[in-house]
Structure formats: structure tokens, C-alpha cells
Amino acid sequence: MLDIKFIRENRELIAAAAKKKHIDFDVERLITTxxxxxxxxxxxxxxxxxxxxxxxxIASARSPEDRAKLIADMKVVKAALEKxxxxxxxxxxxxxxxMLQVPNIPDMSVPDGDSDADNKEVKAWGEKTAxxxxxxxxxxxxxxxxxxxxxxxxxVHGFRGYFLMGDGVRLCFxxxxxxxxxxxxxxxxxxxxPIIVRKINLxxxxxxxxxxxxxxxxQDNDYLAGxxxxxxMGMHADETLSVAELPKRYLGFxxxxxxEAGAHGKDVRxxxxxxxxxxxxxxxxxxxxxxxxxxxxxxxxxxxxxxxxSLGIPYRTVINCGADLGLGQVKKYDIELWVPKESKYREIxxxxxxxxxxxxxxxxxxRDADGALRYAHSLNSTAIPTPRILVSxxxxxxxxxxxxxxxxxxxxxxxKEVIGS
RNA sequence: GGAGAGGUGGCAGAGUGGUCGAAUGCACCACUUUCGAAAAGUGGCAAGGGCGUAAGCUCUUCGGGAGUUCGAAUCUCCCCCUCUCCGCCA
Numbered sequence: 001m002l003d004i005k006f007i008r009e010n011r012e013l014i015a016a017a018a019k020k021k022h023i024d025f026d027v028e029r030l031i032t033t034x035x036x037x038x039x040x041x042x043x044x045x046x047x048x049x050x051x052x053x054x055x056x057x058i059a060s061a062r063s064p065e066d067r068a069k070l071i072a073d074m075k076v077v078k079a080a081l082e083k084x085x086x087x088x089x090x091x092x093x094x095x096x097x098x099m100l101q102v103p104n105i106p107d108m109s110v111p112d113g114d115s116d117a118d119n120k121e122v123k124a125w126g127e128k129t130a131x132x133x134x135x136x137x138x139x140x141x142x143x144x145x146x147x148x149x150x151x152x153x154x155x156v157h158g159f160r161g162y163f164l165m166g167d168g169v170r171l172c173f174x175x176x177x178x179x180x181x182x183x184x185x186x187x188x189x190x191x192x193x194p195i196i197v198r199k200i201n202l203x204x205x206x207x208x209x210x211x212x213x214x215x216x217x218x219q220d221n222d223y224l225a226g227x228x229x230x231x232x233m234g235m236h237a238d239e240t241l242s243v244a245e246l247p248k249r250y251l252g253f254x255x256x257x258x259x260e261a262g263a264h265g266k267d268v269r270x271x272x273x274x275x276x277x278x279x280x281x282x283x284x285x286x287x288x289x290x291x292x293x294x295x296x297x298x299x300x301x302x303x304x305x306x307x308x309x310s311l312g313i314p315y316r317t318v319i320n321c322g323a324d325l326g327l328g329q330v331k332k333y334d335i336e337l338w339v340p341k342e343s344k345y346r347e348i349x350x351x352x353x354x355x356x357x358x359x360x361x362x363x364x365x366x367r368d369a370d371g372a373l374r375y376a377h378s379l380n381s382t383a384i385p386t387p388r389i390l391v392s393x394x395x396x397x398x399x400x401x402x403x404x405x406x407x408x409x410x411x412x413x414x415x416k417e418v419i420g421s
Numbered sequence: 422g423g424a425g426a427g428g429u430g431g432c433a434g435a436g437u438g439g440u441c442g443a444a445u446g447c448a449c450c451a452c453u454u455u456c457g458a459a460a461a462g463u464g465g466c467a468a469g470g471g472c473g474u475a476a477g478c479u480c481u482u483c484g485g486g487a488g489u490u491c492g493a494a495u496c497u498c499c500c501c502c503u504c505u506c507c508g509c510c511a
Contacts (some may be wrong), residue, residue: 004470041471045480052480055492059439067491074491198502240431367431367449373468 001360002102004034010105017105020112020322030098037095040088047081100209104357106322107331113321119334120321125305126314129340133400137341138391139270141398142168145420147390148271159268160260160275164387167419171393171406172278172386174413176253179280179384182307188251188282193231195254196222201234204362206328206354213261228252229380232283233358241366241376247286247296251383254279271387272346280383282351285364288374293353300381301333301351307384308348311407313392314338316345328357335382337392348389351381 007014011027018025054074061067111120129135142148147168153161164172180190202208202223207215207230216224225231232252241248256279260266267273282300286292301317308315320332332352336345356375359365365373397405403420411417 038471041480045471048480049478051492056440058491071491078491242431 001099001357002104003360004099007031007102008034013105014102017103020106020110021103021325021327022114022323023101023103023327025101025103027102030095030102033091033095033098037088037091040084040091044081044084044088047077047084050077051081100203101327104328104330104354106325106329109319110325110331111319111321114323116320116324118321119318119324121316122319122333123305124314124316125309126312126338128314128338129396131340131398135340135395135398136402137270138394141394141402141404142271142390144402145404147171147394147419150270157275160273162271162274162387168387168390170414171390171410171419174406174410174415175384175386175389176278176280177413178410179307180251182310183251183280183282183303183383186249186303188249190251190253191228191232191235192253193228193235195225195228195231195257197225197231197234198222201225201230201237201362204237205230205233205358206326206361210327214259216257216259224257225254226256226258227279227380228254228256228281229283232281232380233362233364233378236285236364237362239364240373241285241364243287243366243368246366246376247284247292250283252279252281252283254281256385271391274387277385277387279385281380282383283378283380285359285376285378287366287368288356288377290355293355293377293379297331297333297351297353297379297381300379301335301349304335304349304351304381304383308335308337310409311393313396313407315348326352328354330355330357333381337389338396339392340395346388346391348385348392349382351379353377353379 002014007027008031011031014025014027017023018027051074054070054077058067058070058074061070111118113119139148139150143150145168146166147164149163149165150161153163155161156163184190196218199208199221202211202215202225207226215226218224229252231254232250235250236248255276257276260273260275263273282303284296284300286296305315305317315335315337318334318336320334325332329352332350334347335349335351337348338344339346355377358378359375364376364378366376368374393407394404397407399405399418403418406414406417406419
């Protein structure tokens, strides 16, 4: 959500934003609706003022006759007010619907583009792994080593189901424990949030109303969130924080649920795209200051890069193009890991910032040094998703004999240097 | 699942039809006092919107919505949320 004043003063920016994000949104329609809303408000407010003024005279009327006269007059005002109010309410409803569709404005540095194919590489790290043998894909490697059972996963869950087993599970725990230590050292407070959340949190973060299709829902009309970002942002909804407690850095750990409704033909095999997985997620709330937001955005993205570097997996970082940005996102980096068998990079992490788009919806404010109330800024980034990370990890570290070399930083957490020997 | 209680400002907590945006306390801010602090005293202190260069004027908001009324924090109905007890389950 953006400030209507800002929208009115920068309508061409909004129009350009919608175009860049490939979102169908008509600013002029919102402005017209807003004009209508303002006119109608003036009308009802005048009548209300009249009514409010009459309240006192009625209460303090000197005689019953005076009183009756005043009341009779007010009956007329009341009728007029009711009529005006009806129109205003209808207009307000349109207005609110339109307001929820206003896209946030992408940063200047965001490239134009039509799809994720137009994302621009800004960094590449590590040598693409070279093999002296024909490398296998993660499905074959992990299945052979008893780490993964897709067949039974599909028997039990259906399409996109999986069982992670044995060293597959141990490897996840090793990654989680290592990540806890790694991100803990960067001042993140670990949080296990509720992932079954009320609808309001999804509106607040910007996943609704547009993303309904991609979410699982309970019979109580709650939702299974697709990321810990949702509950972690909802955590401080309707709160007024003090500037001293900012920035808030949270490392959420949670299961994540995604229907992948729009991805039917995509990534149909293996652990790349699944309906349920676990993820460590970085969420930051900071002061409403663009430079600060930038600083933390670079920081959270760099954290994940460092983490990947410490594992020793080749990756690249891309800046997402306009069409690949969500409604509320100003700028986003994706980190993509090298997947040898597919001979391409696959997304593992997404770091984005929103300015006050989310906090405005969630009503997360703070009192700054001058005592003024301001909406905080919010940003988030994947720390590490499991089991998706295993795809690259296993494929890059596979050995000719079908075993997997465990990255040295994980050995203390995993307990062995090789899987499958 | 059954029964009950309740949702008021940053927090706690009064208020049951009119002068209530709302007592009081805490917190917070300013000043006085102090070498400084604490304590004490005095004063200030809700948010959001509209009009206005400004001073200011004005509207809305006591969980949300609908209703009764000239007038609702206060009465009625529906919904949401929280808590307590019992039951059930882990």
C-alpha cells in the first residue's frame, strides 16, 4: 500500500511502475475515484458538523418546545446525511480495492524485462564444477544413497511428494545447525513462528489478494504460509516500536507450504519444486530511510552469499527485472546455485525490500528521535531453503564412485566427511 | 465440543444515552529544583483524514459491521478476536 497523497503527486511514476512490473493497473481510475471520494467526504462532513453542533443545543435547550423544534430540524439533516453516506460508502469500497492493487515503485537500478529470463547477472562466484566423469543428477545420487524416496513420497503425498531419509535428513540438520550459528553471529534472533496464519497477515505482506491460488487453506479459513516472512511481519502488526529497538533482525525457521498452482508443467521431478519444505528466512525491520534499507538489503543478500561461499558451491547473483518483482517489492536479488546435471543456475534465495509498503498495510510504526510516528521499512531474504539446497550441494560434491563429499564447514555438524562410503 | 467473561489512548484502567476524544495512574516530553542524577513540583502529551501559505477550522476513530435515536464508548443484532472453566486430544 502506498500513501494516496504520494500517489496523487506521482501518478506518472505509478503508471511507469505498473508498466515495468507488467501489472495491469490504471492510476487514472484511482485518481478519479479519489476525487469522487473527497467530494463526497466534504458533503457528509458538512452535515455531520451541523449535527454535532446541534447536539449541544439540544442537550442544553431551555424549554421542551425549543428542544422539540431542534430535534425536528435535525431529522431533516439526518435524512440527508443517510443518503450522502450511502454514496460515500460505495465509493470507499471501490477506492480500497484499487488501493490494494497499487504497485510499489521499482528502484532505478531494476532492469526492464518480460520474465525471469531477463534478470541481469551482477555477480558470479566460483568455478562451475568440472567432472572427470559423467555427473548424475540429485535424484539418482540421493536415491541410491538412501537419502531420498520420491516414489513413496508420491504414493503418500501425491505429485511433488518426497521422503527425505537417512543422511538426507542428517544433512538437513547439519545445514540448519550450521546456519543457526552462522546467522546467529550476524545478530539475528532465531524465531520459530506459527505458519498457520490469519488472512490479515497475507494481505499485510502483499501475498493477498493476488496470490490466493498458490496457498493452502484450512477449514477455519486460515492459511498455511509459504514463508516465515508472513508470520514474522505479522508479529509486530499494529505495534509502535521505539527507534532504539530497530533494526529488528529475525531468523525465522519454519515449514513452508506452496501449492505451486501456476507451475504445473515446471520442475516436475526431484527436490527443486515441492509443496512443503523448510526454510530459514531473514527478516529485517528498520527505520524509514532509503539509505538504511539499501544497506540492510545488501547485507541480507550478502549474508546468504557468504553462507553459500562457505559451503563452496558455485553461484551467481542476479538482479530481478521489473516483470519478476512482486507488487510490493522495490528491488530484488536472487541467488542461483550451479546445478551441474542441468548445466544451469537454479534459484535458491531471494532478497527484497519494500520500503513502507508492507508496514503500512500491517501498521508497523515506530517513534523516531523527533517523537514523530513513522512506518518502519521492511525487507527479507532467504537464508537457506531445504531440501532445495541439497540439489546443488549433492550434485556439485558428487564423487565418481557415487558418494558425496561433505563440505568441510558441515563436517563438524554432520559427523562424517563422506556420504555413502 | 459445552459454559462463561471480556475487547476503551504507548500500557494499566474508569466510564452504561447528550457539554466524553474520554477520569485516574504509569510511561513519555518540557520546565523548576540539583554540580549532575534520583526524588518532588508545574505544564504538555492519541491517531488518521479534508480545507488552508499559515494561524486555524473541521470530520472520523472506544474490536469490525448493521440497527434504534435528533444524538451511541454506553441500547439491540450479527461477525471477529482474547481469556477462564469443563470435556476431548497430545
